[in-house]
Amino acid sequence: MSTLAAYTTSAGEAVQFWVLGTIAVIGALCTILMKRAVHSALCLAGTMIILAVFYLANGAYFLGVVQIVVYTGAIMMLFLFVVMLVGVTAADSLKETLKGQRWLAAACGLGFGILLIAGIGNASVKNFNGLDAANSANGGNVEGLAALLFTKYVFAFEITGALLITAAVGAMVLTHRERTEPARTQRELSEQRVREGKHLPPLPAPGVYARHNAVDIPGLLPDGTPSELTVNRTLRRRGQIRDVSTEALNDLKALEQRSEERLGRDRDEHDRDGQEAKR
Amino acid sequence: MNPVNYLYLAALLFTIGAAGVLIRRNAIVVFMCIELMLNACNLAFVAFSRMHGNLDGQIIAFFTMVVAAAEVVVGLAIIVSLFRSRHSASVDDASLMKL
Amino acid sequence: MSFPILTATAVLPAVGAIATAAVPAARRAAAKWLALLFSLATLVLAAIVLVRFEPGGDRYQLTESHAWIADFGVRYELGVDGIGVVMVALTALLIPFVILAGWHDADPLETRSSRWRPTQGFFALILMVEAMVILSFEATDVFLFYILFEAMLIPMYFLIGGFGDRAHSGTEENAAAQRSYAAVKFLLYNLVGGLIMLAAVIGLYVVAGSFSLSEIAQARASGELEMATTTERLLFLGFFFAFAIKAPLWPLHTWLPNAMGEATAPVAVLITAVVDKVGTFAMLRFCLQLFPEASKWATPVILVLALISIVYGALLAVGQRDIKRLIAYASVSHFGFIILGIFVMTSQGQSGATLYMVNHGLSTAALMLVAGFLISRRGSRLIADYGGVQKVAPVLAGTFLIGGLATLSLPGLAPFVSEFLVLVGAFAAYPVVGIIATVGIVLAALYTLVLYQRTMTGPVKAEVRTMPDLKARELAVVAPLIALLIFLGVFPKPLTEIIDPAVEHTMSDVQKQDPRPDVEAAK
């Protein structure tokens, strides 16, 4: 690193780098290790914000802002939206199914990282000569970028426009679902139920049980076993049915305990009264 | 501190992202990891632009963001339709590339 | 710049292919006529090229050159020398006959079976092959040639695999299986060759830094471009291997009988008379011109292989039970002659070889197409199923006999001239080789006459009794071919005077002189 000694940053930036850098790495790690997609998304958002800060620190003011607006603002929100669609609480197990995949991945990742770092290490990185000149050339970072964007990179810029449009259209096409047959009326539905012969009445409502009134809780059959049917199909698919039986037991226990306490307190009071009467 | 550390950080993040792509099954998370990798690249670009003292690096980073945005849009759309069709967002379920 | 006529000769059939393929399924007849029209137009263009070509002029004429992949110095370079122009003419000449002969080969079967044959595709593919072959005869850029050399496999593959001969022994299923086996075999053999050639092509670029035939040749001639002996030999082998597979040289010939046996007769003609010629042609143009030293170095081995091909092919032809396979093995023998003529490196040999390519194209076309007509009548490829055809279909038998006589290179028919030239050329350089090769002419007589005797003569078989004689369309296919065979048999001058200068160039490339006769040597 001796060759790079020529240009060093301010101590403040150094501190900032070490602190935020650490957090960023941790965030990244969390992103890939969290069980739930939501958490991953949040961690990623954090990392991105930190990166935005780094951009700013590196004199890329415009990018820094764009980073926050576009990424943390737009893209991550998109992610969260999709996550919601798929199911917030859906936790996929980190258990590896493919044989040796994880080890291969680890090996590759490790080797790759080492290679990259080694590469940067022995790459002949020439002195940093700061962005002040470049930024001030057109009177500011944004102006500078604009100058470049509309002169040198104008074609690329236009093409990205085309790309975005295409992407938008593509997304619509992909997600759009054509309804082929008219929506079935209630009558038709009932007739179908009759034809199928099961569940002539509409499906039972979800578990209105004790103090619970949530859609993800199955109602209990007379014998106390929960009935899947009562829960919304989507939730069922996502496997987000809360096991009500155990909950019910817990609640019962808690109830008894509480009543126990109350009774106990009453007895004490009773004793005290008795002693006062003797005096 | 030497600004080259930014590059090291970028490399690290990139590697982490790549590893994530390899080990996660949830398509959404995989996408996040890809975003992570892209961001790492962006950081590297920015650092380089600082290194060379011109703004081209930032321009590239900018383009990267645009492309990333587009990619996310399409990718998520794919995931959604995939989820619709097979009610799961696991990349392993779609193993149709098998001969 | 002037009108790019060479490109036109290739573009026209390509356009024709697209147009033919675009004809709606119901209008089958229209597609046929369209294809025929385009092939004839191509023939006209080829004739113009032939006329505009001055034998005495530069080596490569009517040249065109445009940058293509500038970074690798790949150029779109066309140009014809005496040999190329003749081959182009041959191709353009044969295709109309192929189309006309295959008029009904791709018609839907009466029973709407699963093997419905899209007629348009058949003729479109044929025209596609024509376009590629013609362009490969004109390409003077090694890379461009390589692309075409490989690309023409694709339409051929579909022609063989998709439009098999309807006359087969056994069930539809195993016929289809055999057909696809033949097609895949054809593809694999040629792909392997192409792969090795690709390596050689890249190697050549690494060594020479250019793909342009003329540039490299000049550099070699002027000595600017030195090649290490081993390098040159390896590159030569890479190229030669591919060409040896294409122009089946023993022991790489085994794909030919399958392909020709399973394909319809016109496609078989396309294989042996047109596509395979690219191999021998490329030996003349690329092997000798780019690697003269290596060519000389490899000559002994190649000559031996060629001799084996000649004798071996003929002997196997004698042993065949299937008419088309018999003709295929005969072709193996003839290709042996061609390669022999190329590599004995005497002007007679090479003129003979070039002439042989043309004549073999004509004679095989005549024989194979008539055989095809015969087979389509009886619905069997087995020689044993025929007999006494001469009695019921004398014209068919007569044309068949003439085709056969051409195959055994009877003097007065075109192949004789070329075969004799090859033999003389071989004999002048290596007497023993010449004598062994001469055995081939006896064997040729054997397999041809045996075939004729078993199919055409003898008592009339019951299945043959009702066989109709040649129809007008079929006669229109065969008669011109036979007329050409006879004409070129007594007056090959028009061709030889175009070919000769080119051969001179090749001879000077390999720096070889003809051995002078003893008498002059003595004086």
Added chain:
Amino acid sequence: MENLIALLVAAPLLGAAVLLCGGRRLDRTGHWLGTLLAAASFVIGAVLFADMLGKGAEERALHQRLFSWVPVEGFQADIAFQLDQLSMTFVLLITGVGTLIHIYSIGYMEHDERRRRFFGYLNLFLAAMLLLVLADNYLLLYMGWEGVGLASYLLIGFWQHKPSAATAAKKAFLVNRVGDMGLSIAIMLMFTTFGTFAFGPVLESTSDTSEGMLTAIGLMLLLAACGKSAQVPLQSWLGDAMEGPTPVSALIHAATMVTAGVYLIVRSGAIFNAAPDAQLAVVIVGAVTLLFGAIVGCAKDDIKKALAGSTMSQIGYMILAAGLGPIGYAFAIMHLVTHGFFKAGLFLGAGSVMHGMNDEVDMRKYGGLRTYMPITFVTFGLGYLAIIGFPGLSGFWSKDKIIEAAFAYDDGIRGWIFGGVALLGAGITAFYMTRVMILTFFGEKRWQPAPDPDRTASVEPGVDVTPGEMPHPHESPRSMTIPMIVLAFGSVFAGGLFSLNEAFVTWLEPVTQFEHPHPVISVPAITASTVVVLLIGVAIAWVMYGRRPVPVTAPRGSLLTRAARRDLLQDDFNHVVLVRGGEHLTRSLVYVDHTLVDGVVNGTAASFGGLSGRLRKLQNGYARSYAVSMFGGTAILIAATLLMRGV
């Protein structure tokens, strides 16, 4: 004048083209057209002959160059004709006899629905044969050479529905091809030696090259001659060739085509003169064939096959003479011409007999026919006297001279040997011809009911033969008898005319040179002994067949007889060695090609297949594992680049 030469060939060629392409509409008139064109060719020949006689001996040779045939650098072949005395002789013989036989065929093939094609083939033959004798270079000669081969193939196999005929035709062509191999190698040798193969340059510059080379060329030419002229060891096809219609046998396999070998050797005389070893080989071949043919001729009961044997042996005489060098050339050609007359006559006679006898060919079933078909008898008889060399008739003059020359081969033991052989041959000839004569025309009738055409292969179709019907011999129509009469005249007087103060020899001398032979014993003695031997032969035959009755079914006969009936086992040899061996070879090769050659390549392919089968297990379809491989690949690439830069 020389422009007429091309017409000689063109006329019959035109006929062939018209007749073969003309289609059915020519069926009525086709034969007339063919005959007319043959005659036209003869007339042209006669005109040229007259013109030639008008000139001095040296400038008689005419030359006509049409165009350049194969103009390739260092290899020039022209389509050019040369008409000198030798060619002239042949032209007259070919066109003359040819025309006669055309006429004969009109009657003979009357009932054949494919008569038009027959005449087309005949014309084709005439054209090819004329091309052969008129060519001015060996390559063009080769063209004619194969052309006649083709014509003979077509004509032998004319009745293609008979498997025997088809086989015979194929055999003839193949055996000839073996000979042609010799010719082509000879041409190559000439090319490498002299740089050309035109008659003039080659024959003049023989002195410039080594004797060894000339011997090689000579032997190759001899091989060619053996093939075409049915000389041992390539004689086996001639007997079977009799499957063809009789006029064909008369024209092609007696008078003209089979003598092409003699022409070739005489034409190449200069080469042979300079190569004594080659000459010796020629003489030996001639002598051997002479006896071979004669012996075969003695044993055959099929009249045509007997005559074929005799043809073989007579050509043996010619080859023998041709091998003797300048002392023999002229006589070889002279015997060739006379033989052309009487042998053609004999064959036509045989044809006429068969015509009358329901196409019975077995002489043992003839007998006593002289009263039934007198003209045939007389003409045949004259031909007979001529061939056995009865003093005064054609055969006598030519054959006697050959025997003299043979005695004069050299004044040592060789002279005695070959002279003796020739003499012996004369005796045997007398024997078997007398046998034929007696069996056919004398003795009592041994006629049999007509054979069932399905059983006997050699029944000529068209002639309406009702099975089981007794033959009723009759004289043939005039169209057939006239040619026989003409030929008979030829066979009586031709020899005498030729020998008048050696007219023929002096006529040919400019082309073939001539030296007077000096036999080891005096000429009169030879003549006397010839006559004596001849009489002995006749006497033996008379004793064997004339005195005692002839059994209808051939007796078992001596070992030699049985061998001779089978062409001295030469065919069996061929069959066992060549045919069987060849079949085995090809069959095994087919097997090898399928298993070994194909197997090796397919084997490699299969092994690749197995490999890929193992590899495809990696393609589990899981995107992530693909990603891993991609990632690893990238890592490796980076490592590589780093290492590169590191170094």
